[in-house]
Amino acid sequence: MSETLTTTSAEQTAATQSSGAIVLGDNQWGKAEVRLVRVDRATPRHEITDLNVSSQLRGGQEATHLEGDNSKCVATDTQKNTIYAFARDGVGAIEDFAIRLGRHFVEDFEWIEGGRWEIEQYSWNRIETADGEHDHAFVRNNQETRTTVVQRDGDEVFVVSGLTDLVVLKSTGSEFHGFPRDRYTTLVETNDRILATSVTSRWRYTTTDVDFDAVYAKVRAIQLEAFATTHSLALQQTLFAMGKAVLEAVPEIAEIKFSMPNKHHFLVDLAPFGLDNPNEVFYAADRPYGLIEATVQREGVPAEPRAWATVTGFC
Numbered sequence: 001m002s003e004t005l006t007t008t009s010a011e012q013t014a015a016t017q018s019s020g021a022i023v024l025g026d027n028q029w030g031k032a033e034v035r036l037v038r039v040d041r042a043t044p045r046h047e048i049t050d051l052n053v054s055s056q057l058r059g060g061q062e063a064t065h066l067e068g069d070n071s072k073c074v075a076t077d078t079q080k081n082t083i084y085a086f087a088r089d090g091v092g093a094i095e096d097f098a099i100r101l102g103r104h105f106v107e108d109f110e111w112i113e114g115g116r117w118e119i120e121q122y123s124w125n126r127i128e129t130a131d132g133e134h135d136h137a138f139v140r141n142n143q144e145t146r147t148t149v150v151q152r153d154g155d156e157v158f159v160v161s162g163l164t165d166l167v168v169l170k171s172t173g174s175e176f177h178g179f180p181r182d183r184y185t186t187l188v189e190t191n192d193r194i195l196a197t198s199v200t201s202r203w204r205y206t207t208t209d210v211d212f213d214a215v216y217a218k219v220r221a222i223q224l225e226a227f228a229t230t231h232s233l234a235l236q237q238t239l240f241a242m243g244k245a246v247l248e249a250v251p252e253i254a255e256i257k258f259s260m261p262n263k264h265h266f267l268v269d270l271a272p273f274g275l276d277n278p279n280e281v282f283y284a285a286d287r288p289y290g291l292i293e294a295t296v297q298r299e300g301v302p303a304e305p306r307a308w309a310t311v312t313g314f315c
């Protein structure tokens with residue numbers, strides 16, 4: 001991002017010497033956060049799909065911005081309606097739904113060059129009753145949110161999928177020591193601490209020919225397995241182990257980015273109450289928190305900046 005803001009003095013001189021005309025730069029427009037719940041009533045055992053969909057189109061907007069000529073401005077209201085209408089036939093994997101939306105806008109409006117479709121999916125569990133799982137009563141599953149950002153540039157499609165708010169904790173199997181000490185260092189080295197984080201991860205697919213639901217379940221399970229089984233000497237080491245395991249198992253994924261807050265748990269001093277504390281009672285601090293972020297990638301696979309350009313919050 002900073003690269004696009006950096007101008008050399010030669011460019012600045014060129015800018016000063018330009019004709020002075022003011023022109024429209026990159027732009028996109030659409031409806032953000034369209035909340036959509038679809039109930040599949042094909043059998044008495046209903047299925048629900050709960051989504052937050054954002055649609056942004058790109059292309060043909062000079063006249064709209066410069067003159068207020070809306071002849072090529074596909075209304076954001078139309079984009080919202082299209083999302084609901086497309087859900088009538090079923091949603092499927094959120095990646096496939098976003099790809100369908102993108103294809104529609106680019107193919108049906110000749111001036112639309114591309115766009116961006118972002119979907120979050122919230123999950124629900126069936127309520128357990130005395131008679132077993134209920135057919136049409138659900139309790140919101142407060143686990144992670146599944147995400148995707150599909151972008152289209154002409155015929156090219158970029159899919160970056162992921163998850164956020166996957167909260168995990170290990171009550172042992174985590175150490176942190178060997179870090180440099182200076183006059184500001186007070187942190188005590190530890191061979192046994194709580195390791196807790198809320199995983200946000202995003203991975204870039206190299207193809208759209210994927211069973212996105214199956215791969216999502218696999219990537220989620222691999223991340224949990226690696227978190228659980230890595231004896232951690234740093235959250236950074238755990239992060240890398242999680243990413244490496246995903247790339248080793250899923251060839252359709254080129255790279256994976258993580259943002260993982262280190263949710264600190266501090267041992268409470270119970271001595272004032274005449275009690276010991278053998279690593280049992282902790283204060284769960286909510287801030288500040290360490291923030292560990294990294295990309296795990298395949299050597300030699302070129303980066304695809306266009307895929308990531310609008311996925312914010314990652315290094």
Ligand SMILES: O=c1[nH]c(=O)c2[nH]c(=O)[nH]c2[nH]1
Pocket residue numbers: 176187233234235236262290
């Ligand atoms: O896993 C950790 N990584 C760090 O970089 C760090 N820094 C810190 O104070 N505690 C931790 N823990």
